[in-house]
Amino acid sequence: MPESNTATLNPQVIDKAVEWLVHLWSGSADSDSRAAWQKWRAADPEHERAWLHIEDVNQQLRGRMNGVSADTAIASIAQPASRSRRKALKTFSAVVTVGTAAWLSSETMLWKTLSSEIRTATGEQLNFKLTDGTQLELNTDTAVNVRYDSALRLVQLVRGELLITTAKDSASPARPFMAETAAGRILALGTKFTVRHDGDISQVAVLEGAVELIPANKPGQVVRLDAGQAGSFNAEGVVTPPHAISAQAAWTEGVLIASDMRLDDFIAELKRYRPGHLSCDPASASLRLSGVFPLNDMQKILTSLTEVLPVRVQTFTRYWTRIVPAGPVDTAAS
Template structure:
């Protein structure tokens, strides 16, 4: 069952439980629903936490709408459910609901290291989110947003799989990276050993250490040698580039900043970068680029930076 479907069911239950005529059999059915899947209970608790968060926002339109929707009166279930759905979609954005519900997530500029129950190590890059689904048959990490690095603990009985909406990357060894790129593709980069990369519409490919494969439109492209000398440098807070297009470097730095870094890739075409930059000091990185390339970096506010040719 998809995360979106679980969110919808949780909203339905939360609405129904606030009705004054809710029956004991409905309460029992709700308890059974919570116990049927760990994700159900998590969805309810996080939705309740969201409801509580409106208490800290006096006169907020969303809070007023929710209070009216949940005010005790009979026969309002459909209306309340609609209002709750509109509030959640409007406040978070429909595509952000699964990210909000994620088991683990990071904000802009943050990285998070996680020790998984099987002994594997996981690290999330800036503005990333994952769901963790381990059972007796398999270990699944669903990458909802951003990028992850994983060092897989061996378990011959349970394959370790990273899944996105483009396909899967199954560990046949240990360390690899999976990224949901801004263009909608999924990029799988192997640091050590081998990973089986499979789209929804083809048989898949095996990607060796020092290679990457792109999942696009449900197909795994043939593996290519990576240009990066240190593709997981971000796990140590560094951006290492070797003769990379300036636009790609700016896009990476922008993912670590609140606000916008605006630039026209066409006007910066032909400018390439080599070097090492600290991801926790993007202002210093931008200054270094301006010192070494024919560009200027203008700060209109802390939230708007414009990069253009000098």
Template sequence: MSAALDRRTLEAAATWYVQLNDAGVDEACTRAWQQWLGADPSHAEAWARVEAFQRQWATVPAHAARSGLDAAQAQRREVLKILGVLLAVGGSSWMIGKPLANHGLFAQQSTGARERRSLRLDDGSQLELNANTALDASFDRQLRLIRLYRGEILVQTAKDPGQRPFIVETQDGRIHALGTRFSVRQMTDRTRVGVLQSAVELRPRRHPERAVRLEAGQQAAFDPDRADPAGVLAQGSTAWVQGMLSVDEWRLGEFIDELGRYRPGVLRCAGAVRDLSISGAFRIDDTDAVLENLTRTLPVKLRYLTRYWVSVEAV
């Protein structure tokens, strides 16, 4: 870290990032950020580091506008997450907030914003890793364990001569495979599981006795305390394996949030157009083309703050 790029400057850059990523940000806030950015070369350097952080790891999610004390506390937590990583990778020996391992920065296997990967495990099981995914695989004589820190995987388990259980562990609990093909996505505050073949069992971290079984064609989300009732598996939920995002009458806001997973930087949707409806199949390997096509089929336009900061707005 350069002498001019001190902790205070990095914290200011992280704070601006969180504020601008809020759904309720206005033009006045945007102009104030631009003034701060041009006020000193160290500000631009710190901002570039925040953007590099977002492009590589994308560990701090976008959040909805909040009010009062909860908003201030939530914003501060997100700022500290970013600042901790920036200081750690910049040469500092200490870390604010959760350990880096919990974010998956030092995971055995990881993918970037525009990267998907196939992985064959020692037992013959097959994993498909979606963009921005990080995990560890830990196999021993008693257990086959996948620790998913962030992102999404599609699992095809192999038969094991030693009959070792196959488990995927997330921050919310464990998914026990029962000879199956299934997907697991670590979301901000819960884990979503979809079953394509056979069955799995969800066990919330704090209450493993509240296990829920999912059969083929079912999906459910769970947090550390409980699992939701089983629902119908969404059609096209694993289209990302073929490089596609398939949607049927989605709200534009939901579509933009999902598309942002496959794009470095920040992609936002203005409140005025979030409820527009969209259907179709879109290639996630060329998000620039997808965004441009939106302007031809919907009453929207694109506004660029930087190359890595795009807002979809009303015409």
């Protein structure tokens, strides 16, 4: 396939195409699954381009790949979910995606994510202790690099969200601790804080101590956040001034908090934790809900929506779910 057809593909679309490939190879795909797969391909021209791309790459892998045949590799990652399976899936997704030379640029977000030292998959969380005793808790779909040297302790958040609990540095002189995103740097002042990066904006919430937000393009415009405060910034400066923390750190307690939240916004947040396709019908998008929802039970959350809102859950396969207005079941769609 010509490079011009694949160089602009969204990495998330590539990941979804790989998910479909693995599911179809898993042996558990039934007629409903295949219908949903075909529907996904037809839903967007980019979906079809992504699928044709992975088929092309898969054909190229039919030889030997690091001593393992492509068929064996795919069969391996099609096994039930586990940490090793998730790692294999990410690896295969990387192989598929970097089949086009354009993806090899170290400047692309995909490459930065794949080359990150510490990563979590969708729905996965991970606790990690650094050499100085600093604790990192990675939320779903997060990628982090660690860069310690004689002058600075630096954690780079490539994508996603994490909780950082800094430790006192034993080096002499003590090195400052900073978190870095595409928006800029966050200087920790003996602290515990969360940082999340979406698009070009980083959101920070301070649980203990204090931090200073340092925009990448305007490092002189420093803003301080103290314990109990949250704020957001981009490379040009502060987007949201300091304000009281609401639900930014709820994920560290294993819950998702909604306070008079639009349903489409709630679904957008929920899909960060759930593999596969999850969407909301525009007709139900403006409905609002409040509550505390356990992130370890996605089915319970979906069921609860039907109990508090006039909606129903339309499930094609376990990888394809849509929230639609309550009413007669559309047998043609399901």
